[in-house]
Amino acid sequence: MRRVLSAVAGLVVLIALWEGYKAVGNPEGTVLFGVRILPRADDLSMPHVWDMLSRLARPELTGGRPVWQVVLGASLFTLGITTVGFAAGAVIGLLLAVAMQRFRIVERGLLPYVILSQTVPLVALAPLIAGWGGTVWPEWMTVAVIAAYLAFFPVAVGMLRGLQSPQTAGVELMRSYAAGWWRTLVKLRLPASLPYLFPALRLAGAAAVVGAVVGEISTGTRGGIGRLIIEYSREATSDPAKVYTAMLGAALLGLVVAALVSLLELPLMRHRRRVSVVTM
Amino acid sequence: MRRPLLASLVAAALTLSACGTADTPTTTTPGASGGALTPIKLQLQWFYQAQFAGYIAAVDQGYYQEQGLDVQLLEGGVDIVPQTALAQGKADYAVAWVPKALASREQGAGITDVGQIFARSGTYQVAWKDSGITKAADLKGKKVGNWGFGNEFELFAGMTKAGLDPGKDVTLVQQQFDMQALLKKEIDAAQAMSYNEYAQLLEATNPATGKLYTPEDFAVIDWKTEGSSMLQDAVWANTEKLSDPAYQQQTVKFLAGTIKGWAYCRDNAEACRDLVVAKGSKLGKSHQLWQMNEVNKLVWPATGGIGTINEADWKQTVDLSLTTKNQTGDTVLTKQPEGLAFTNDYIKQALDLAKTAGVDINGAGFKPQTVTLTAGGA
Numbered sequence: 218m219r220r221v222l223s224a225v226a227g228l229v230v231l232i233a234l235w236e237g238y239k240a241v242g243n244p245e246g247t248v249l250f251g252v253r254i255l256p257r258a259d260d261l262s263m264p265h266v267w268d269m270l271s272r273l274a275r276p277e278l279t280g281g282r283p284v285w286q287v288v289l290g291a292s293l294f295t296l297g298i299t300t301v302g303f304a305a306g307a308v309i310g311l312l313l314a315v316a317m318q319r320f321r322i323v324e325r326g327l328l329p330y331v332i333l334s335q336t337v338p339l340v341a342l343a344p345l346i347a348g349w350g351g352t353v354w355p356e357w358m359t360v361a362v363i364a365a366y367l368a369f370f371p372v373a374v375g376m377l378r379g380l381q382s383p384q385t386a387g388v389e390l391m392r393s394y395a396a397g398w399w400r401t402l403v404k405l406r407l408p409a410s411l412p413y414l415f416p417a418l419r420l421a422g423a424a425a426v427v428g429a430v431v432g433e434i435s436t437g438t439r440g441g442i443g444r445l446i447i448e449y450s451r452e453a454t455s456d457p458a459k460v461y462t463a464m465l466g467a468a469l470l471g472l473v474v475a476a477l478v479s480l481l482e483l484p485l486m487r488h489r490r491r492v493s494v495v496t497m
Numbered sequence: 498m499r500r501p502l503l504a505s506l507v508a509a510a511l512t513l514s515a516c517g518t519a520d521t522p523t524t525t526t527p528g529a530s531g532g533a534l535t536p537i538k539l540q541l542q543w544f545y546q547a548q549f550a551g552y553i554a555a556v557d558q559g560y561y562q563e564q565g566l567d568v569q570l571l572e573g574g575v576d577i578v579p580q581t582a583l584a585q586g587k588a589d590y591a592v593a594w595v596p597k598a599l600a601s602r603e604q605g606a607g608i609t610d611v612g613q614i615f616a617r618s619g620t621y622q623v624a625w626k627d628s629g630i631t632k633a634a635d636l637k638g639k640k641v642g643n644w645g646f647g648n649e650f651e652l653f654a655g656m657t658k659a660g661l662d663p664g665k666d667v668t669l670v671q672q673q674f675d676m677q678a679l680l681k682k683e684i685d686a687a688q689a690m691s692y693n694e695y696a697q698l699l700e701a702t703n704p705a706t707g708k709l710y711t712p713e714d715f716a717v718i719d720w721k722t723e724g725s726s727m728l729q730d731a732v733w734a735n736t737e738k739l740s741d742p743a744y745q746q747q748t749v750k751f752l753a754g755t756i757k758g759w760a761y762c763r764d765n766a767e768a769c770r771d772l773v774v775a776k777g778s779k780l781g782k783s784h785q786l787w788q789m790n791e792v793n794k795l796v797w798p799a800t801g802g803i804g805t806i807n808e809a810d811w812k813q814t815v816d817l818s819l820t821t822k823n824q825t826g827d828t829v830l831t832k833q834p835e836g837l838a839f840t841n842d843y844i845k846q847a848l849d850l851a852k853t854a855g856v857d858i859n860g861a862g863f864k865p866q867t868v869t870l871t872a873g874g875a
Binding site for chain 1: 543544572573574575576577578581582587673674675676677680681694697698700701702704777779780781782871872873874875
């Protein structure tokens with residue numbers, strides 16, 4: 218209940234800030250020495266919150282579905298892509314982390330490339346993957362690959378750190394039990410890595426959303442919220458509130474993904490409390 | 498120990514990227530008429546909109562099917578470059594602007610212009626009526642918006658032609674793909690396509706009157722009248738494959754279907770508008786009809802037959818590409834295009850085919866409509 222209240226309070230503060238700036242801000246924006254330091258507060262740049270909300274209720278095009286349905290549908294589509302990308306990225310990240318923990322040589326050889334992979338700009342990556350499309354490979358898979366590409370990184374790095382986190386005493390205790398690598402992994406390293414895994418998963422969730430939205434924009438994949446943002450932004454000239462409805466959809470998507478990821482923690486955290494004695 | 502691992506990683510990466518580019522086989526059954534349809538992919542420059550109505554109509558009305566082709570249209574995206582997709586074999590044909598495609602050719606893309614569908618350029622520079630800007634020379638000392646990314650060369654050629662130094666005499670502003678900067682008077686003149694951004698201005702509400710802006714509020718510099726226009730939408734084919742008789746034949750058929758599609762949209766603008774809207778365009782009906790009408794003006798009338806490349810226009814495009822410098826001092830091209838940059842061979846055969854089938858390939862009697870835009874183009 219308190220969490221709900223604080224979430225609502227946060228939203229109210231955000232709206233108050235937006236409308237407050239609109240009320241006091243210069244409609245032409247504040248320019249100091251030829252550099253704009255504060256944005257314009259006019260209706261074209263910053264539509265009123267109620268304009269955005271009423272835009273959600275009106276039809277997208279004459280005789281079409283209301284905007285909120287379109288935005289919601291697009292957000293759900295992107296949520297699907299994000300989920301696939303997140304799951305694939307998390308699995309790949311986990312496997313990489315385990316491999317890097319198991320073999321020192323893999324860590325030394327692979328880790329630089331894992332880090333390097335995140336410096337490749339999506340602009341360069343997207344057209345390359347876009348060509349994979351075909352009958353077996355639906356178009357949205359391209360976007361899911363981009364999402365996975367961004368999502369695997371925090372999991373791989375965070376999980377590796379987690380797997381390496383048990384103290385030497387713990388590892389040696391396992392050895393004295395004559396436990397092999399697999400047993401040590403399951404009984405000691407995995408439970409110990411959970412506190413590292415969850416922040417990593419949250420980062421991966423956010424990265425997957427960004428990857429899915431940007432991937433849609435980049436490849437022009439239709440159906441999702443990223444494509445909707447770029448389609449609506451073309452109408453920014455005549456219908457500025459419409460652009461923000463799509464952005465609301467993207468924000469909602471981000472929140473839902475964050476909530477889903479934290480739901481993942483619930484069963485696993487219970488498990489952790491039970492075994493934490495072993496790690497001592 | 499480290500080196501073999503690295504080597505195998507590199508090898509793995511190479512295998513992966515090889516999969517990335519080599520998995521779209523183009524199965525061309527030579528002379529497939531009557532039997533199975535030949536699958537063909539056409540890469541568009543952007544999302545479905547009336548700019549591509551002729552191709553959409555040719556698919557929908559079965560004009561490609563008549564030619565034994567099963568054409569799949571590929572929508573563009575922010576990072577999709579049609580001529581690159583064509584050169585990499587991800588598409589069989591691509592729609593692209595001539596200067597940009599020529600720039601890609603210079604960088605090694607093996608592509609040939611086989612049909613110049615848009616005979617005219619649709620690029621405007623739009624200013625407020627009360628600014629007194631009516632021609633390129635008036636831009637002196639003004640804040641001039643431009644899109645960059647190779648979309649700006651007609652503007653720069655126009656200013657250069659009018660005796661201005663674009664680097665010194667005007668303040669250049671990188672423009673977004675909407676017209677807010679002009680409406681907010683952040684810039685004095687904005688780049689706009691006649692069929693898109695200009696319409697967006699006319700779909701916006703004037704806060705002073707509460708009504709939509711009208712053409713009377715704006716002054717338009719049309720690069721066609723300033724003599725600095727360059728050729729735009731053309732159908733490009735893979736140069737290497739053009740030596741294959743089967744691909745040649747297929748190109749003729751593809752162009753014949755395309756001609757019929759554009760002729761249909763000339764005579765049935767509303768029907769084509771509906772086709773585009775049905776394709777799920779997020780731009781409204783009146784916007785698409787405006788776009789259809791403006792695009793028709795760029796195609797028709799076509800004196801030499803639709804798609805024929807006019808040597809003089811081609812030369813003007815190439816000359817401007819070689820000589821016009823943008824703000825960073827770059828030209829589109831550094832040398833004359835080499836090899837087969839364009840050919841009228843296939844469009845001529847296609848025009849003959851279409852003419853025999855009773856298609857009006859010139860549209861001499863084409864009369865543009867007057868389209869009324871509604872708020873937001875809805």
